[in-house]
Amino acid sequence: MQLSGMGFGAMMLPNIPIVGNSVSPEALLEGGIDVALKKRLADAALNAAKSKGATYTDVRIGRYLRQFVITREDKVQNIVNTESYGVGVRVIANGCWGFAAVVDAKTEEDTARAAEEAVAIAKANARLMKQPVQLAPQKGYGEVSWKAPIERNSFEVPIKEKVDLLLGVNDAALKNGANYVNSVLFMVNEQKYFASSDGSYIDQDIHRIWPIFSVTTIDPKTGKFETRQALSAPVGMGYEYLQTNPKDKVTGITTRYNKGYDMLEDVISAAKQTKEKLAAKSVEAGKYDLVLDPSHLWLTIHESVGHPLELDRVLGYEANFAGTSFATLDKWQSKNFNYGSKEVNLFADKTQVGSLGAVGWDDEGVKTKQWDLVKEGTLVNYQAIRDQVHIIGEKESQGCCYADSWGSVQFQRMANVSLAAGKTPLSVSEMIKDVKKGIYIIGDGSFSIDQQRYNFQFGGQLYYEIKDGQIAGMLKDVAYQSNTQEFWNSCVKVCDERDYRLGGSFFDGKGQPQQVSAVSHGSSTARFNGVNVINTARKI
Amino acid sequence: MAILTKEEAKKIIDKVLAFSKADEMSVNLTGSRTGNIRYARNTVSTSGESYDLSLSVTAVYGKRSGTSTINEFDDKSLEKTVRRAEEIARLAPENPEYVPMLGPQTYLESNTFLQSTADINPEYRAKVAFDSIDPCRKKNLTAAGYLEDTTDFFAMGNSKGLFGYNKSTSVEFSVTVRSADGTGSGYVSRDFNDAAKLNAKASTEIAMQKAMASVSAKALEPGKYTVILEPTAALDLIQNMMRSIDARNADEGRSFLSKKGGGTRLGEKLFDERVTIYSDPTNIDIPKAGFSLDGRPQEKVTWVDKGVVKNMAYSRFWAQKQGVKAVPPPQGFIMTGGTQSLADLIKGTQKGILVTRLWYIRAVDPQTLLYTGLTRDGTFYIENGQIKYPVKNFRFNESPIIMLNNLEAMGVPARVNGSMIPPLKIRDFTFTSLSDAV
Numbered sequence: 020m021q022l023s024g025m026g027f028g029a030m031m032l033p034n035i036p037i038v039g040n041s042v043s044p045e046a047l048l049e050g051g052i053d054v055a056l057k058k059r060l061a062d063a064a065l066n067a068a069k070s071k072g073a074t075y076t077d078v079r080i081g082r083y084l085r086q087f088v089i090t091r092e093d094k095v096q097n098i099v100n101t102e103s104y105g106v107g108v109r110v111i112a113n114g115c116w117g118f119a120a121v122v123d124a125k126t127e128e129d130t131a132r133a134a135e136e137a138v139a140i141a142k143a144n145a146r147l148m149k150q151p152v153q154l155a156p157q158k159g160y161g162e163v164s165w166k167a168p169i170e171r172n173s174f175e176v177p178i179k180e181k182v183d184l185l186l187g188v189n190d191a192a193l194k195n196g197a198n199y200v201n202s203v204l205f206m207v208n209e210q211k212y213f214a215s216s217d218g219s220y221i222d223q224d225i226h227r228i229w230p231i232f233s234v235t236t237i238d239p240k241t242g243k244f245e246t247r248q249a250l251s252a253p254v255g256m257g258y259e260y261l262q263t264n265p266k267d268k269v270t271g272i273t274t275r276y277n278k279g280y281d282m283l284e285d286v287i288s289a290a291k292q293t294k295e296k297l298a299a300k301s302v303e304a305g306k307y308d309l310v311l312d313p314s315h316l317w318l319t320i321h322e323s324v325g326h327p328l329e330l331d332r333v334l335g336y337e338a339n340f341a342g343t344s345f346a347t348l349d350k351w352q353s354k355n356f357n358y359g360s361k362e363v364n365l366f367a368d369k370t371q372v373g374s375l376g377a378v379g380w381d382d383e384g385v386k387t388k389q390w391d392l393v394k395e396g397t398l399v400n401y402q403a404i405r406d407q408v409h410i411i412g413e414k415e416s417q418g419c420c421y422a423d424s425w426g427s428v429q430f431q432r433m434a435n436v437s438l439a440a441g442k443t444p445l446s447v448s449e450m451i452k453d454v455k456k457g458i459y460i461i462g463d464g465s466f467s468i469d470q471q472r473y474n475f476q477f478g479g480q481l482y483y484e485i486k487d488g489q490i491a492g493m494l495k496d497v498a499y500q501s502n503t504q505e506f507w508n509s510c511v512k513v514c515d516e517r518d519y520r521l522g523g524s525f526f527d528g529k530g531q532p533q534q535v536s537a538v539s540h541g542s543s544t545a546r547f548n549g550v551n552v553i554n555t556a557r558k559i
Numbered sequence: 560m561a562i563l564t565k566e567e568a569k570k571i572i573d574k575v576l577a578f579s580k581a582d583e584m585s586v587n588l589t590g591s592r593t594g595n596i597r598y599a600r601n602t603v604s605t606s607g608e609s610y611d612l613s614l615s616v617t618a619v620y621g622k623r624s625g626t627s628t629i630n631e632f633d634d635k636s637l638e639k640t641v642r643r644a645e646e647i648a649r650l651a652p653e654n655p656e657y658v659p660m661l662g663p664q665t666y667l668e669s670n671t672f673l674q675s676t677a678d679i680n681p682e683y684r685a686k687v688a689f690d691s692i693d694p695c696r697k698k699n700l701t702a703a704g705y706l707e708d709t710t711d712f713f714a715m716g717n718s719k720g721l722f723g724y725n726k727s728t729s730v731e732f733s734v735t736v737r738s739a740d741g742t743g744s745g746y747v748s749r750d751f752n753d754a755a756k757l758n759a760k761a762s763t764e765i766a767m768q769k770a771m772a773s774v775s776a777k778a779l780e781p782g783k784y785t786v787i788l789e790p791t792a793a794l795d796l797i798q799n800m801m802r803s804i805d806a807r808n809a810d811e812g813r814s815f816l817s818k819k820g821g822g823t824r825l826g827e828k829l830f831d832e833r834v835t836i837y838s839d840p841t842n843i844d845i846p847k848a849g850f851s852l853d854g855r856p857q858e859k860v861t862w863v864d865k866g867v868v869k870n871m872a873y874s875r876f877w878a879q880k881q882g883v884k885a886v887p888p889p890q891g892f893i894m895t896g897g898t899q900s901l902a903d904l905i906k907g908t909q910k911g912i913l914v915t916r917l918w919y920i921r922a923v924d925p926q927t928l929l930y931t932g933l934t935r936d937g938t939f940y941i942e943n944g945q946i947k948y949p950v951k952n953f954r955f956n957e958s959p960i961i962m963l964n965n966l967e968a969m970g971v972p973a974r975v976n977g978s979m980i981p982p983l984k985i986r987d988f989t990f991t992s993l994s995d996a997v
Binding site for chain 2: 040041042043044094095096098116118122123140143144147148149178182198199235237239240241242243244246334335336337338339340342343345426428465466467468469470471472473474476478496498500502531532551553555556557558559
């Protein structure tokens with residue numbers, strides 16, 4: 020929510036959250052701690068916690084590497100390399116959770132001390148507990164590992180290659196008529212080791228990349244300006260995401276991208292489209308049939324499905340910050356709560372290759388999987404972790420526990436939540452052909468939703484008017500407002516799997532103190548009938 | 560250890576600077592102790608305390624700069640950090656917008672540190688949670704809240720002789736109280752430098768009253784209404800506007816302060832003549848450090864005077880290019896108000912909506928500063944000077960620029976999130992749809 024999608028206005032690009040110590044780019048290539056040493060550090064904590072009376076313990080040894088390359092026009096504004104390393108120990112003692120973390124832990128004494136501290140905190144807080152923690156059983160997996168299937172490690176790509184790419188992108192934008200352009204490459208590598216008293220020792224290597232830009236063009240006569248942001252997606256991939264391949268392109272009114280992103284091609288389109296936007300017709304407010312591209316729909320799914328179906332929100336644990344949820348337990352228990360139309364199948368998933376949420380095991384040692392949330396329109400499940408699943412009658416966790424750092428306590432976070440592709444063959448052009456009065460929206464824009472996830476308003480990057488089955492030109496000043504249940508019930512068609520693509524964000528925020536999480540949302544282009552569109556033009 | 564004195568900090572910074580072989584070097588040294596307690600469903604969910612002490616070194620050769628960070632303080636580690644920063648700088652591309660470091664500066668003194676907050680311990684935090692949960696339990700209400708206290712220091716020095724040090728404390732408390740059936744909700748937030756000013760019980764009681772009073776809200780048609788925005792609600796929109804006063808964006812033609820055909824609206828009357836907004840690090844209600852993170856002094860700056868835009872914020876590069884004083888962006892602001900209380904504002908309203916909090920505010924159009932968002936945790940209908948009944952939450956689409964031209968009245972300013980803001984009575988505030996959320 021708070022940070023999800025992040026409004027990458029031109030002015031906001033350099034404001035990037037930086038976590039960890041600044042290091043040289045070469046330091047990012049140094050191998051982390053050897054896995055045998057990690058096991059020794061973990062065992063020391065597991066043993067220390069047990070001897071102090073813990074009934075359950077998990078240890079997370081994390082090394083988090085991040086690199087940001089930030090440019091505008093012909094200048095490199097900043098290159099940031101950070102590394103953060105430490106160990107977090109979580110225990111249950113006297114029926115209560117306790118957590119302690121230690122930075123730069125390199126010895127068994129360090130991790131044992133953190134474990135002892137965690138037990139002491141658990142025992143102190145146990146007095147405030149109403150009921151003891153009820154943890155779903157989990158089998159141990161022994162010594163196992165998981166690596167994101169990347170082809171080219173982003174951290175091994177020379178800085179010069181990245182700078183040349185971005186400055187080339189900026190140059191292309193300016194040559195095609197833009198007045199200003201900002202571009203950024205974000206790269207993340209999480210090296211995570213998890214061990215628990217259940218007998219798991221899990222070593223995982225996770226990679227993410229997100230290339231973005233924002234192009235601005237000003238009309239000197241009117242003083243108006245328009246922006247267009249990248250149609251890229253943040254992905255769980257290596258630098259190969261930036262290798263362009265014709266099969267990863269979705270052609271149409273503008274090119275969109277699947278598993279490979281042509282940043283240069285996209286910025287040229289963006290520069291031209293900002294000029295087109297300046298001259299576009301201002302939308303007439305009213306009801307329209309909306310055709311929503313996956314580059315746009317991911318954020319609507321995130322806000323109106325992903326968040327309300329997080330069990331901690333449903334129960335009230337986020338009431339003072341992110342809010343609660345309209346999707347209360349009684350609605351789920353009724354087995355007939357009509358979340359959407361029959362066309363709507365929404366699922367949670369922690370396994371999809373290339374997605375931001377994909378891992379082998381979650382941050383409490385649960386093997387990841389896929390499960391249904393809404394089946395043919397009916398609410399069937401939530402997202403829950405080990406200490407919650409008993410509330411929804413499940414015997415095992417769904418595997419969506421995550422902490423954004425070794426120093427943060429893991430808690431329930433959103434899995435990739437996606438709209439299943441339609442089962443009947445249907446292309447985007449076939450879908451548009453049937454629309455009499457509609458708007459085709461590409462890219463994510465302004466987004467806002469209430470604290471129980473009923474009422475929302477979304478904008479986009481590109482809006483095209485659909486008249487009698489034809490695209491009639493570009494529109495501007497468009498935003499649509501709806502209510503979650505009404506909106507998903509207005510879904511009449513979903514294109515087939517040929518059009519299925521992922522969108523997502525690095526910055527989904529939740530909790531106090533706040534933690535961020537990266538999450539993807541997939542869909543094919545979908546049609547929603549009779550949605551209320553407002554005109555956002557104002558005069559000041 | 561985490562909170563160093565001015566002398567201890569200077570000693571470390573001087574030692575680091577002595578290792579420098581670069582053209583220019585700057586050193587930032589920060590330390591903090593922060594604690595928190597979180598509760599929900601009338602029970603404590605998490606609590607913790609953490610310490611941090613960190614040193615960051617920036618080395619510069621010509622227009623190339625590099626930064627390295629460390630949290631170990633022996634001579635060997637300090638020297639290693641200096642060498643690493645120098646090595647990164649040599650490899651970095653030139654930044655054509657680099658501006659040489661500042662020399663010695665004079666900073667205003669400000670009292671940002673209060674011992675009462677620095678003394679906060681786990682027992683204090685547990686008591687705050689108890690004082691907030693207990694009255695709710697007794698009235699069959701549910702509390703979810705969060706307290707965070709911080710004591711920190713920031714010291715900076717550079718090879719040109721600049722040195723600055725500031726020690727500060729802060730405490731932030733918020734609680735959401737909901738009725739047992741989930742049909743009523745109230746919220747309160749408080750922030751102070753001085754924990755002695757925080758009364759968790761009295762604050763929670765305000766949220767409890769709002770929760771009870773907002774049960775069974777009626778639906779009103781969306782449209783244009785006269786609204787009274789409590790300070791918590793008013794702050795969000797005005798703060799967004801204050802974050803958009805960057806001179807470079809205005810000069811480049813992509814800001815609400817840009818003028819058609821080029822130039823900016825500096826000196827133009829953009830708001831009602833009762834609107835005055837300034838910043839002042841020595842303000843007793845919201846004291847701030849006397850300097851910015853880049854070493855520029857923070858002084859009293861008037862941003863809007865009687866409705867006229869008087870100043871914009873500059874980066875040092877942009878100010879140098881434009882040949883003007885490099886006024887840094889403010890760290891919190893003060894909007895002057897009137898003498899009326901919130902109750903007086905309600906009393907003087909024929910027909911209107913009392914908005915206690917806004918939520919999920921996002922920019923819709925950067926050119927007009929149009930924002931959308933929703934009301935939350937207690938919205939009420941006012942008729943003939945009295946609160947008549949609770950109303951369902953609305954979605955709004957409104958610009959603070961338009962809002963501050965439709966100003967009817969202002970009350971006494973209050974501190975919210977590090978700024979001072981009065982309750983605002985605004986006519987023709989635009990609500991575009993209804994929300995079922997409580």
